[in-house]
Amino acid sequence: MAPKSENVRALSRGLKILRFINKAGAARAAEISKELGLPRPTVYRLLHTLEEEGYVLYSGSDSRARLSPLAAALGDNAPMRSRLCQAAVPILAKFTDIHAWPVDLSTYEDAHMVIQETTHSRSPLSVDPGMVGYSLPILRSSAGRAYLSVCGAREREIIIDLLRAEPCQEDLPFLQSGWLDENLTTYFKQGYATRGPRSFRPKTSSLAVPILADDRAIGCLSIIWVTKAMTMEQAIARYATALQDSSIEIATGFSHLHAAALP
Numbered sequence: 001m002a003p004k005s006e007n008v009r010a011l012s013r014g015l016k017i018l019r020f021i022n023k024a025g026a027a028r029a030a031e032i033s034k035e036l037g038l039p040r041p042t043v044y045r046l047l048h049t050l051e052e053e054g055y056v057l058y059s060g061s062d063s064r065a066r067l068s069p070l071a072a073a074l075g076d077n078a079p080m081r082s083r084l085c086q087a088a089v090p091i092l093a094k095f096t097d098i099h100a101w102p103v104d105l106s107t108y109e110d111a112h113m114v115i116q117e118t119t120h121s122r123s124p125l126s127v128d129p130g131m132v133g134y135s136l137p138i139l140r141s142s143a144g145r146a147y148l149s150v151c152g153a154r155e156r157e158i159i160i161d162l163l164r165a166e167p168c169q170e171d172l173p174f175l176q177s178g179w180l181d182e183n184l185t186t187y188f189k190q191g192y193a194t195r196g197p198r199s200f201r202p203k204t205s206s207l208a209v210p211i212l213a214d215d216r217a218i219g220c221l222s223i224i225w226v227t228k229a230m231t232m233e234q235a236i237a238r239y240a241t242a243l244q245d246s247s248i249e250i251a252t253g254f255s256h257l258h259a260a261a262l263p
Contacts, residue, residue, distance in 0.1 A: 018055065032047075050065075059117065085116050086253075092105060092246070095246050104119075107219045113136040114133065114136070127224060138163070145195065194232055195208075196232065207243065214255070222243075
């Protein structure tokens with residue numbers, strides 16, 4: 001049997017790993033090792049133990065570890081993200097297998113949309129494989145616009161106030177009341193939002209749909225492509241409905257996981 005001091009040290013290291021993963025959203029063993037200053041074999045061993053005990057799950061799209069619903073229940077809004085990712089992974093993979101284009105799952109965090117899961121590593125048409133953890137400006141991304149179009153009025157007001165309090169120069173044209181009222185209403189009515197190459201990430205365009213569970217916005221799905229590959233009209237005609245169908249599937253799966261987690 002290992003000495004008590006070794007058990008305490010292992011527990012301490014395991015908790016540090018859980019805290020780091022919770023903060024990062026998801027992380028590879030090499031990233032954990034570098035950030036925490038732990039030997040990589042130790043990190044692998046502790047992750048394996050945490051997985052066996054049900055506190056860690058591995059992403060379905062790469063080798064990143066993320067908190068399981070069991071561990072996430074100890075945190076703030078991490079349970080929602082964990083269940084959302086768990087429901088989304090197979091549906092994202094199915095979308096890319098059928099349509100080839102990579103698809104991203106993002107959630108709202110601190111006036112940004114943060115990519116939680118993606119199929120960029122799975123798609124031959126990826127423009128950037130390192131998208132997980134990428135922060136998207138909420139007014140200049142299709143995901144952010146889709147989210148704003150469906151979130152509650154009070155939440156939307158708070159987000160806009162936050163953006164106006166510390167305005168980014170690139171956001172100023174989109175903070176005008178006229179632009180917000182007209183475009184967010186349009187996005188809400190059509191069920192998807194768009195972003196052209198001039199507002200963010202030059203030479204690319206994107207299309208996004210919200211994910212709603214119990215009439216509450218919990219995230220967004222989006223695809224991104226090199227603008228010259230197809231027009232926005234072509235993208236909408238080909239993929240808007242497929243994204244909406246995937247969104248409904250994810251919301252249904254999320255609701256089932258959420259209900260199962262209730263006491």
